[in-house]
Amino acid sequence: MKDIKGLLPNDLCNFVISLGEPAYRGDQIFSWIHKHGVCSFQDMKNLPLTFREELERTSYITCLNVRSKDKGRKGTVKYLLETHDNNAVEAVRMKYGYGVTACLSTQIGCKMACSFCASGMSGFIRNLTASEITDEALRIREDLIQDNINIRNIVLMGVGEPLDNYEASIQALRIFNSKEGLGISFRRMTISTCGLIPGIKRLAEEGIPVTLSVSLHAATDDIRQKLMPINRQYPIKQLMNAAAYFQERTGRRVTFEYALIRDINDSDSDAYRLVDLLQKRSGHVNLIPLNPVIGKGYIRSTSTRINKFRNILKAASIPVTVRRGLGLDVNAACGQLRRRYCR
Ligand code: SF4
Known part of the structure; x- marks a missing residue:
């Protein structure tokens, strides 16, 4: 079949x-x-x-069953979808001023075990297929059709590491791009990675002008490997070189995600170390006020600290934004909804 x-x-x-x-x-x-x-x-x-x-x-025709929809503030909706083998998949619809963004998962669970994230807590079960990833967006779109609204942006930032499920993730993006389907420009698609260097290099050669978003979260190997075990295999210097290679090959700017965690990576010294790391490169920093996960012991930085951190980057002419907290009221830290369902 x-x-x-x-x-x-x-x-x-x-x-x-x-x-x-x-x-x-x-x-x-x-x-x-x-x-x-x-x-x-x-x-x-x-x-x-x-x-x-x-x-x-x-x-x-693969069709995920919509198990629940949690509506949050500001137009955010979190979908809990069910696969044919009774696994739970999360997808989020977000409404920004410039249109609807679908944030999709690429795996059921995750192998990467980042210490601040809910997704790795239940372990890794399996990769999603290209059709399952595609269907996440189609289930979201189902609710938009009656208002004649299309999905404008796709971000592979949900549960799982897209570059660890490379073929299926790229196939889904090519399907979204097809003019016979949703017709979404590659330039409006983002792939997020915790830093799988071989995958970044492969993506640089793929010939599709997507945005690469690197989850950095620390400017030193010491701090980063406490937060992200993958840093032991692919340390910061090599990761930054791979990001530079991607940028060189594709002409696309790389975004660096940095979740601010109180007393872990949010001091002035951390900000200055980040400036040192990025000053001679182009790239954009997206500061993310942490979505705390129960049982992890990490706390979100205060607003004052977030502003101070941002101002240090700004003063060094590093492009920086602070991500709007669209998800907090709908369990949108990745993996939170799925865990609630799986318990
Ligand atoms: S942050 Fe991303 S890569 Fe890390 S465990 Fe969570 S889902 Fe996996």
Whole structure:
């Protein structure tokens, strides 16, 4: 049985040709699935009945079950979705001034075990398939269709490490980019990584102009490896070189994410060390007031501290923003909702 939601238009055309149908049937199916959000062959009314029956015999359309939706303030909605094997997947819809952003998960659980994050707490279960990642966005879009709103931005920043599930993550982005589907520009897509250097280099060669977002969270190896075990394998200097390579190859600016944690990485000295690290490079820093996870013992920095930290970067002419806390009221720190469901 073929999982056809994860196929690009060309591959879908080849598939229908293999069933003895003309290629344009592939475009029709792609459009039903990705533009109209249809989950059943029987709803594809412009296909002959006999072909719909043939499709049902040879293939299937992955559709995640919407288990719950938590609405937060400022238009944020957190979706808890369920896979065919009863695993929980989180996706978040966020409303910014410039349109809707879908934040998607790429794995069920995570291997990376960052010490401030809820996702690794239940361990790693499996990679999501390209069709499951794609369907996260389609479930979000289902609620937007009636208002004729499209998803404007895709960020792979939910549960999991996208570069640890490279093929499926990139395939999903290519599907989102297809003009026969959601038609979202690669420039409006962001891949976040905890710092998997081979994946960053591969992405630099991929030929798609996405934004790379590196979760840095510390300016010294000592602090970073306490927060992020991956730093032992890929220390900061090598990571910064890989980010510079990505920028050089793609011409795309890299964003560095920095979660501010009280008394761990938020002092003036930490800010000056970050300035030293970034001063001779271009790149943008996104400061994130920490979404505290129960049981982790980390506390969000105070507003005064966040402002002071930001001002030190600004004074050194490093582009910096402070991320709006859209998620706090809907368990949007990654992995929090899934854990609540899994308990
Ligand atoms: S922060 Fe990201 S990479 Fe780290 S454990 Fe959480 S989901 Fe995985």
